[in-house]
Amino acid sequence: MKMNSAFNDKCYELLRQIPEGMVTTYREMARAMGTRAWRAVGTAMAKNTDLVATPCHRVIRSGGAVGQYALGTQKKVELLLGEGVEISNGKVCDLEKYVYRFGT
DNA sequence: GCTGTGACTTCGA
């Protein structure tokens, strides 16, 4: 078990709220959290060791790009494709259609 | 306790 800070833990919690076939953006997560630390979110994900417990591969950028991934961006794309998310050239075709908004 | 870094975002040229 690793030490999960409150901020970090919140990020993971939101991640788990994302259903299959959907994704979320760092910005939306920060907004849902009530903060503007999308940078810190990425930093937390980067240090995330619970890849299985935390579907961080469902987290993408606000621009539609899948962003980075511990196992590799390409791997992340394939995982999303496997969930039903259409991705083109490493970018989500219909971001608004696949992005999961918290409390919308 | 301060500085540096980072899986980012957004505006400007």
Added chain:
DNA sequence: CTCGAAGCCACAG
């Protein structure tokens, strides 16, 4: 449209 710089917050050293 593509490239660049600045800004932001949290965590690690």
